[in-house]
Amino acid sequence: MPSQADKTDVANGRQPLELPAWLVPGGMAPYEPKVAREGFLRKNVLALTRLLARVRVGSRVGQCDSAIDRVLARVAVPARLLGLLVLLVCVSAAANMAFAYLMLGVSLVMLAARPAGRIAPVARTAGVVALVTALVMLPAALLGQPTSAVRMATKAFATVSLALGLFQHVSWSQVTSALRWLRLPSQAVFVLDMTLRDIELLGRAALELSDALALRSVGVARDATAGAAGVMGMTFLRAHELAARQSEAMRLRGFDGSYEPPRERVLTPATLTYVVVVVGLVCVFVYLEGAM
Amino acid sequence: MHVPDNYLSPQTDAVAAVAMVGVWAHCAKVVRKQLDQKHLAFLGVAAAFSFLLMMFNVPLPGGTTGHAVGGTLVAVMLGPEAACIAVSVALAVQAVVFGDGGILAFGVNCFNMAFVLPFVGYGIYLLISTRIPGEAGRRVGMAVGSYVGINVAALCAAIEFGIQPALFHDASGAALYCPYPLSVSIPAMMIPHLLVAGVVEAVSTVAIYSFVKSAAPEYLLAEDGSGKPRRSSLVPVAVLMAALVVLTPLGLLAEGDAWGEWDAETLGELAGSVPAGIADGFSFDALMPDYSLAGLPDAVGYMLSAVVGVALLVIVFKLLSGLGRGQAQDGAAARA
Numbered sequence: 001m002p003s004q005a006d007k008t009d010v011a012n013g014r015q016p017l018e019l020p021a022w023l024v025p026g027g028m029a030p031y032e033p034k035v036a037r038e039g040f041l042r043k044n045v046l047a048l049t050r051l052l053a054r055v056r057v058g059s060r061v062g063q064c065d066s067a068i069d070r071v072l073a074r075v076a077v078p079a080r081l082l083g084l085l086v087l088l089v090c091v092s093a094a095a096n097m098a099f100a101y102l103m104l105g106v107s108l109v110m111l112a113a114r115p116a117g118r119i120a121p122v123a124r125t126a127g128v129v130a131l132v133t134a135l136v137m138l139p140a141a142l143l144g145q146p147t148s149a150v151r152m153a154t155k156a157f158a159t160v161s162l163a164l165g166l167f168q169h170v171s172w173s174q175v176t177s178a179l180r181w182l183r184l185p186s187q188a189v190f191v192l193d194m195t196l197r198d199i200e201l202l203g204r205a206a207l208e209l210s211d212a213l214a215l216r217s218v219g220v221a222r223d224a225t226a227g228a229a230g231v232m233g234m235t236f237l238r239a240h241e242l243a244a245r246q247s248e249a250m251r252l253r254g255f256d257g258s259y260e261p262p263r264e265r266v267l268t269p270a271t272l273t274y275v276v277v278v279v280g281l282v283c284v285f286v287y288l289e290g291a292m
Numbered sequence: 293m294h295v296p297d298n299y300l301s302p303q304t305d306a307v308a309a310v311a312m313v314g315v316w317a318h319c320a321k322v323v324r325k326q327l328d329q330k331h332l333a334f335l336g337v338a339a340a341f342s343f344l345l346m347m348f349n350v351p352l353p354g355g356t357t358g359h360a361v362g363g364t365l366v367a368v369m370l371g372p373e374a375a376c377i378a379v380s381v382a383l384a385v386q387a388v389v390f391g392d393g394g395i396l397a398f399g400v401n402c403f404n405m406a407f408v409l410p411f412v413g414y415g416i417y418l419l420i421s422t423r424i425p426g427e428a429g430r431r432v433g434m435a436v437g438s439y440v441g442i443n444v445a446a447l448c449a450a451i452e453f454g455i456q457p458a459l460f461h462d463a464s465g466a467a468l469y470c471p472y473p474l475s476v477s478i479p480a481m482m483i484p485h486l487l488v489a490g491v492v493e494a495v496s497t498v499a500i501y502s503f504v505k506s507a508a509p510e511y512l513l514a515e516d517g518s519g520k521p522r523r524s525s526l527v528p529v530a531v532l533m534a535a536l537v538v539l540t541p542l543g544l545l546a547e548g549d550a551w552g553e554w555d556a557e558t559l560g561e562l563a564g565s566v567p568a569g570i571a572d573g574f575s576f577d578a579l580m581p582d583y584s585l586a587g588l589p590d591a592v593g594y595m596l597s598a599v600v601g602v603a604l605l606v607i608v609f610k611l612l613s614g615l616g617r618g619q620a621q622d623g624a625a626a627r628a
Contacts, residue, residue: 097585097586101585101596102596105600108599108600108604109599111607112603116333116613117614119607120611120614123607123611147577150579154579288588
């Protein structure tokens with residue numbers, strides 16, 4: 001049956017418009033692109049960029065998730081930072097696994113005290129790192145040392161969850177001023193500041209790019225690695241752009257390259273108690289290593 | 293009552309594991325329906341109580357040791373299906389992290405302690421509490437239910453041990469797995485449980501339930517909300533749990549092994565020889581075997597094990613409750 005538009009065209013003395021076959025309703029050409037096998041790209045590159053995007057310092061500043069976090073919030077950030085560094089070194093250097101298990105217990109108790117919604121991000125990130133560590137140690141397991149893989153994974157989980165526990169609850173400015181209080185040169189603080197700040201931003205940028213790439217791609221991509229390389233290349237360019245913008249913004253705000261140490265009192269009773277606990281843990285470490 | 297690997301034939305382990313798959317599926321379905329996020333998170337606390345109770349070994353007649361399980365306690369607090377899931381997860385943590393109970397025998401241990409114990413205990417509790425009205429009826433029901441529950445579970449374990457020599461032996465008639473027949477395993481398991489372990493289970497069930505009911509009644513599923521609303525806080529429950537953790541080294545005072553939980557060397561000394569299935573059987577290196585750590589005093593290692601176990605159970609069930617909330621939100625979004 002001719003449509004109204006066709007009738008109008010005939011009435012005006014024009015030939016009706018003939019639609020191509022693929023545009024006629026019901027006459028669409030069959031087009032089903034093959035499903036791309038991009039599992040590796042999605043599961044690895046995207047997982048990696050998601051992990052980078054999660055490195056977000058200060059995401060829970062001012063919010064105490066548990067009673068333990070409330071107690072720790074009273075401790076000066078420089079002491080917490082130094083304590084964390086010392087404990088991480090002890091866990092990494094521990095030949096006797098008892099100390100690593102002790103710190104695993106500490107990190108698990110800190111996690112268990114938090115509400116369910118706050119456990120998942122830390123547990124997921126620390127779990128992924130532990131899993132990757134176990135995979136890297138797989139050759140040792142295959143050569144008859146399966147406990148090595150378990151030990152390294154345990155250490156990785158404990159250290160990552162402890163570090164995330166601190167960095168989620170302190171702000172950037174607190175970290176940089178704490179580093180200055182620890183007599184770290186301003187140049188070194190600046191490099192750390194820029195690097196850690198950009199890791200999260202670049203992670204998010206790479207994630208957005210990868211998502212866009214996955215959404216736009218139709219059918220089988222012949223060279224999936226080129227796509228991944230493109231994402232990484234764009235991320236690098238974005239890093240350059242971010243660094244330039246950051247530098248300009250800091251200069252405009254009068255930043256002269258020097259960081260100020262914290263102005264508030266560092267040696268409070270809570271801080272001293274924390275220091276005593278850390279020293280006690282270091283003594284346990286020394287005792288256990290001597291007991292080997 | 294934790295059956296180690298290789299004491300039962302792989303066939304016995306497989307039958308119990310297959311039976312438990314159906315039980316777990318049913319229990320998971322019921323728990324999803326019955327428990328909201330708050331109660332699901334509290335299930336982790338209940339599982340932690342069960343885990344801690346299993347660490348308190350008491351000396352039993354005959355030179356062996358035993359422990360309470362807390363299966364009826366969890367069943368009365370949150371329902372028998374929830375108790376099955378909670379005790380199963382506690383047993384999994386014990387098997388994988390602490391080497392307590394076998395990996396292959398996980399299904400058997402769950403059948404005895406996570407299925408038979410809470411369901412029998414809860415059934416008897418219901419039977420008595422509906423006939424004797426009031427709080428007294430509840431307490432009597434709990435005490436009798438938990439006592440009978442742990443003894444029926446011990447009887448199941450004794451039967452599983454005792455049928456091995458009759459069913460699985462070599463051409464010379466020598467047992468391949470547990471060498472003790474029913475005439476030995478049933479009295480060896482039942483007398484100590486009837487005399488001591490059952491009483492410990494009943495006393496701990498009533499005591500912990502009463503404490504939780506007075507401190508945090510809204511976390512108990514059985515509480516119908518009648519009467520005046522009371523303040524409910526988990527802080528006293530956490531304090532009780534911390535106290536139990538600190539006291540766990542008391543479990544080390546009971547010397548000797550539980551019946552049927554010996555290592556191959558000790559079994560060889562007791563039975564005269566080590567059956568082939570045990571000597572050449574499956575072995576698994578746990579993270580913290582026997583709740584101890586090299587270099588640490590036994591008491592400290594035991595306490596640290598308790599901390600790790602309790603924290604792991606609380607985390608697992610909090611994550612599950614978060615998952616449940618996420619699914620509920622997805623469902624609500626889909627319905628909208």
